[in-house]
Each structure stands twice: as C-alpha cells, then as structure tokens.
Amino acid sequence: MSGETLEFQAEARQLLQLMVHSIYSNKDVFLRELISNASDALDKLRLASMRDKDLDVDTSDLHIAIEVDQDARTLTVRDNGIGMTRDEVVQVIGTIAKSGTAELLRKLRETTDAETSQELIGQFGVGFYAAFMVADRVVLVTRQAGEADGTHWESSGEGTYTIAPATDVPQGTAVTLHLKPVDSEDNLHDYAAEWTIRQIVKRYSDFIAHPIRMAVERPGSDDSESTTEVQTLNSMKALWARPRDEVEPAEYHEFYKHVSHDWADPLEVVHMRGEGTFEYEALLFLPTHAPLDLFSPQGRRGVQLYVKRVFIMDDCEALMPGYLRFVKGVVDAHDLSLNISRELLQQDRQIQVVRRRLVKKVLATVKDLKANQPEKYRTFWTEFGAVVKEGLIDDTENRDSLLEILSVASTHDPAEPTDLTGYVNRMKDGQSEIYYATGENRTTIENSPHMEAFRAKGFEVLLLTDPVDEVWVERVGEYDGKTLRSVAKGQVDLDTDEERSAAEAERERQRTEYADLLTWLGSALADQVREVRLSARLTTSPACVVGDAHDVTPTLEKMYRAMGH
Ligand code: ADP
Ligand code: MG
Numbered sequence: 298m299s300g301e302t303l304e305f306q307a308e309a310r311q312l313l314q315l316m317v318h319s320i321y322s323n324k325d326v327f328l329r330e331l332i333s334n335a336s337d338a339l340d341k342l343r344l345a346s347m348r349d350k351d352l353d354v355d356t357s358d359l360h361i362a363i364e365v366d367q368d369a370r371t372l373t374v375r376d377n378g379i380g381m382t383r384d385e386v387v388q389v390i391g392t393i394a395k396s397g398t399a400e401l402l403r404k405l406r407e408t409t410d411a412e413t414s415q416e417l418i419g420q421f422g423v424g425f426y427a428a429f430m431v432a433d434r435v436v437l438v439t440r441q442a443g444e445a446d447g448t449h450w451e452s453s454g455e456g457t458y459t460i461a462p463a464t465d466v467p468q469g470t471a472v473t474l475h476l477k478p479v480d481s482e483d484n485l486h487d488y489a490a491e492w493t494i495r496q497i498v499k500r501y502s503d504f505i506a507h508p509i510r511m512a513v514e515r516p517g518s519d520d521s522e523s524t525t526e527v528q529t530l531n532s533m534k535a536l537w538a539r540p541r542d543e544v545e546p547a548e549y550h551e552f553y554k555h556v557s558h559d560w561a562d563p564l565e566v567v568h569m570r571g572e573g574t575f576e577y578e579a580l581l582f583l584p585t586h587a588p589l590d591l592f593s594p595q596g597r598r599g600v601q602l603y604v605k606r607v608f609i610m611d612d613c614e615a616l617m618p619g620y621l622r623f624v625k626g627v628v629d630a631h632d633l634s635l636n637i638s639r640e641l642l643q644q645d646r647q648i649q650v651v652r653r654r655l656v657k658k659v660l661a662t663v664k665d666l667k668a669n670q671p672e673k674y675r676t677f678w679t680e681f682g683a684v685v686k687e688g689l690i691d692d693t694e695n696r697d698s699l700l701e702i703l704s705v706a707s708t709h710d711p712a713e714p715t716d717l718t719g720y721v722n723r724m725k726d727g728q729s730e731i732y733y734a735t736g737e738n739r740t741t742i743e744n745s746p747h748m749e750a751f752r753a754k755g756f757e758v759l760l761l762t763d764p765v766d767e768v769w770v771e772r773v774g775e776y777d778g779k780t781l782r783s784v785a786k787g788q789v790d791l792d793t794d795e796e797r798s799a800a801e802a803e804r805e806r807q808r809t810e811y812a813d814l815l816t817w818l819g820s821a822l823a824d825q826v827r828e829v830r831l832s833a834r835l836t837t838s839p840a841c842v843v844g845d846a847h848d849v850t851p852t853l854e855k856m857y858r859a860m861g862h
Contacts, residue, residue: 317453561586588623
C-alpha cells in the first residue's frame with residue numbers, strides 16, 4: 298500500500314484546529330453530522346442508480362450502521378451509499394470549498410468571546426470536521442459505487458492527513474472515531490455507550506429516511522447466554538407528512554439542521570399541504586441567519602424535491618424564485634415522475650402551481666411575523682431584506698405583498714425603519730409624492746446637499762442604501778398612487794401654491810441678478826455639465842450636481858461599473 302501524507306488547505310487547517318480544541322460546547326452534534334452525511338450518500342446512490350441503468354449497485358437495503366468497539370473505544374458510522382473516489386476525498390475532506398470560510402475565520406480571529414465564537418461556528422456549520430470534537434483520530438474508508446478499489450484516509454486533525462489505496466472495501470463509507478476520554482466537564486459524553494448513542498439519534502436524527510441500525514447486547518436470563526440483536530434506532534417518519542400539531546418544535550429544528558446544514562435553529566417554520574389536483578406537502582424554513590454565500594453566484598438554493606418520500610434533487614431552483622433563495626426545506630410532490638430532469642421541471646405545470654403557492658405562503662408568513670412578532674420580523678428583514686427586495690424588480694404578481702412586508706430606513710426615526718404605509722400616513726398636507734434618497738450609507742445620504750430643502754421643509758425622506766434599491770424604486774414607480782421621487786433627480790417641487798408664487802418672483806429677481814454669472818459658469822463648465830441653473834433646493838450649500846430625471850444615479854453608476862458595464 299503506497300500511502301501519502303498531505304496537508305490540509307490553510308482554511309481547513311484553521312477550522313480543524315478550532316474543532317480539535319473544541320470551542321463548541323455541544324459535542325453531541327458530531328453524530329448528527331456524520332449521520333446526515335451518510336443519509337445524503339444513500340440518497341445520492343439511489344438517484345444515481347435510477348439515472349444510470351448501467352451502474353451495477355444493490356439499493357435494496359440502504360442503511361446506516363453504528364458500530365461500537367468498547368475495548369478499542371471506537372465508534373464507526375457506516376453507510377452503503379455512493380462513496381467517494383480518492384480525488385473526492387482529497388477535494389471535499391481536505392479542503393473547504395464553502396464560500397464565506399475566509400470571512401468566518403476572520404470574524405473568529407477578531408473575537409475573544411467564547412459565546413460569539415460558538416455562534417459563528419453554529420451559523421457556519423462545520424459538518425464532517427465536527428468528528429474532531431470527540432475523536433483524537435478519525436479514519437475514513439470509502440469505495441465509490443461502480444469502482445473496484447477504495448481509499449483509506451486518516452488524520453488526527455493537526456494539519457496533515459494520510460491517504461492510501463485500499464482493497465476489499467465494502468461499497469460506501471465508514472467513518473471510525475477513536476474517541477477522546479470521557480470528560481463531563483467538557484461535555485464529552487461516553488459516545489461508546491449504547492444509551493448515549495440512542496439518545497442522540499432519537500434527538501437529532503429520528504426523521505432520517507433510512508434505517509440507522511445498531512447491534513445491542515441483551516443480557517440473558519439465569520440459564521442463557523447474553524445475545525446481540527440489531528435494532529433500528531430511528532422512527533424514519535417523514536416529518537413533512539405528519540400532521541402539524543403532532544410535531545414538536547424541536548423535531549422541526551433538527552430536521553431543519555439536516556436539510557440546511559446550518560447549526561442554528563430556524564427563525565420560522567412553514568408547514569403546508571396541497572390537496573386536490575396536485576397533491577404535495579411542503580415543509581419550509583426561514584433561517585435565523587443569512588448564509589455567508591447569500592450573494593455569491595455559486596450560492597445554493599435550499600429546497601429539496603421529493604416524490605412520494607423519495608429524494609429527487611437538492612437545490613431545486615424550479616420551486617423557489619431567486620429572491621427567496623434563502624428558504625430551506627422539502628417539497629414532496631406526489632404526482633411527478635421519479636425520473637424528471639431539472640430542465641423539464643422548470644416547465645412542469647404542477648411544479649409551477651406549487652411554486653406560486655409556496656411563494657404566496659412564504660410572503661404571507663413574513664407579513665404575519667411583521668404584524669404579530671415584530672422582533673422576529675426585524676431579524677428576518679435585517680438578514681434577508683436586501684434579497685427579498687430583488688423580488689420587487691421581476692415578480693409583479695406578488696409586488697403588492699412585497700411592498701407590504703418591506704421596511705426601509707427613514708429620516709423620520711433614526712432608530713426605527715418604516716414601512717411605506719407608515720410613510721404615507723405621516724405625509725404632510727400638500728405633499729403628493731414619496732421622497733427617497735439613495736447612497737452608500739445613512740451618513741453619506743444625510744450629509745448630501747440634496748437633503749437640505751427636504752429637511753428645511755420637514756418632509757420625511759426614505760434612506761435607501763442597498764444597491765438593489767435603485768432598481769426597484771425605478772421599476773415600482775409608485776405606492777398607493779403616490780410617485781416615488783428621488784431627491785436627487787429633476788425638479789423637485791416642495792412648495793404650496795402661495796409659497797410658489799412668492800418664490801417664483803424671488804427667483805425671477807435672482808435670475809436677472811445672476812444672469813451673467815450663470816452664463817459664465819455655463820460656458821466654463823460646458824464639458825462637465827449640461828446646464829447651470831439657480832436652484833431652490835439648497836439652503837446652506839452653495840451648489841450641487843443633480844441628475845436629469847432619467848439619468849442613472851451615482852450609486853447605480855457604481856453598481857453597473859462593478860458589474861463590468
Ligand atoms: P456538507 O455535508 O455540508 O457538504 P460535510 O463537511 O458534512 O459538509 O461533508 C463534506 C462532503 O464530504 C460532503 O458534501 C460529501 O461530498 C462528502 N461526504 C461526507 N461524508 C460522506 C459519506 N458518508 N459518503 C459520501 N460522501 C461523504
Ligand atoms: Mg454534512
């Protein structure tokens with residue numbers, strides 16, 4: 298056997314260090330992570346065998362086995378799933394491809410607070426590496442379905458791992474943990490004990506759709522030997538198929554962690570069922586935290602598709618529009634073909650109907666949070682508002698609902714964002730438009746000369762700081778019959794009729810007085826500006842540059858430039 302010692306990628310090494318010297322107090326979750334991976338591997342094998350008729354594999358007894366060796370103090374999680382090739386092991390175990398890793402590590406370095414570190418790890422989720430919280434050596438032996446030879450991988454989590462070819466390996470993956478000594482102060486339980494394993498599986502993995510088996514000793518009676526029997530530890534009930542009032546919140550939470558790979562509890566659960574022509578069940582979740590790859594093009598969508606309890610695909614973009622890409626969960630559609638492809642799915646009538654209902658339900662859920670659980674709504678909007686607003690650009694069907702759940706910063710109250718209804722209710726007599734200003738941040742906008750006249754008049758201005766804001770305000774155009782008007786564009790008319798005629802007379806006087814100056818400025822700046830005119834919008838600044846009503850704004854210009862236009 299020709300083994301090799303390789304180094305973990307730098308990010309992986311740092312993350313492993315954190316796991317080895319465990320900053321995460323709930324060590325039990327390592328088993329949830331290993332079982333979750335095993336379950337994914339079984340789903341992948343079933344799919345592969347359905348897609349590829351030439352793949353010669355036995356899928357009749359897909360299961361997960363937990364094996365304990367008391368004397369050696371090892372715990373093995375074995376599956377007969379898809380397995381990995383040598384290259385895959387190097388790729389996915391030796392490196393972390395997850396976007397946001399560098400960002401996470403930077404944040405972790407910046408904090409000295411244990412609780413914050415835990416929370417960060419929890420938001421990120423470390424998957425397989427969690428094994429190093431409870432083991433000082435981890436051995437992974439795997440053989441990919443369809444391949445003849447396997448791979449042996451081993452590491453103590455300290456910077457390097459060894460990898461070697463292996464023969465006589467059963468198909469699938471076995472992860473063996475050489476357990477650290479029990480240390481109750483450090484929350485290291487006896488993970489070789491049947492009772493501990495049972496508890497953890499029940500608590501975190503009960504809904505896993507494949508059997509999780511373990512051989513247990515049954516003491517004999519006086520005259521018989523003790524016997525071992527193999528038991529299935531999980532109920533395997535599909536959570537989404539159970540009636541809502543029979544599911545405990547904790548069960549929803551653990552299920553969420555399995556589908557999302559998140560370690561934190563979800564913010565809200567949406568459990569629905571569609572009857573009639575198209576039958577389906579959906580169990581969706583709003584996360585508590587935005588994932589670090591929310592704005593990365595490789596960022597994945599979170600809804601899995603099942604057909605009658607059979608896993609069909611991850612990351613089903615046909616079920617959720619891009620602006621709800623952070624929603625996680627499962628949709629089980631009863632009447633689809635098991636072989637449906639991604640491409641066909643996009644055009645499938647049934648899927649389109651389901652998607653419309655899911656979107657409406659998610660938006661209704663947010664609306665409900667806004668009305669009844671403002672704290673949760675605020676968390677939601679802080680984390681996901683910038684993404685949800687993308688929906689205002691294209692999803693005309695749900696535009697009204699989106700405008701209802703929207704909130705934005707405003708000059709009305711520095712601490713409290715407002716919704717559009719709130720703004721309209723506070724509009725002054727004679728004010729007919731909704732004013733907004735865009736910019737990089739609140740301070741920049743507030744210091745901009747464009748704001749002066751509005752401040753002087755006491756008009757409220759919405760302060761929009763997300764790049765997407767520029768686009769949706771243009772696209773939406775108005776709310777409740779009132780035009781959305783940028784403070785930086787075109788002629789802004791802030792006065793009542795009386796004030797206007799007085800101001801007009803004054804302006805006329807000024808125009809005569811300053812005519813020479815304006816002409817001179819106009820020709821001196823001819824290359825830079827279209828026109829120099831006297832303005833009523835400034836109260837303290839001497840001059841400002843304004844765009845035409847249809848010009849792109851500076852922020853948008855910046856955004857386009859960043860996108861390479
Ligand atoms: P995640 O599950 O979020 O992708 P993990 O760290 O848990 O992250 O696992 C990393 C990758 O390793 C998985 O995506 C998968 O490709 C591979 N992997 C882990 N465990 C197994 C397994 N039991 N069988 C096959 N592949 C596995
Ligand atoms: Mg995982």
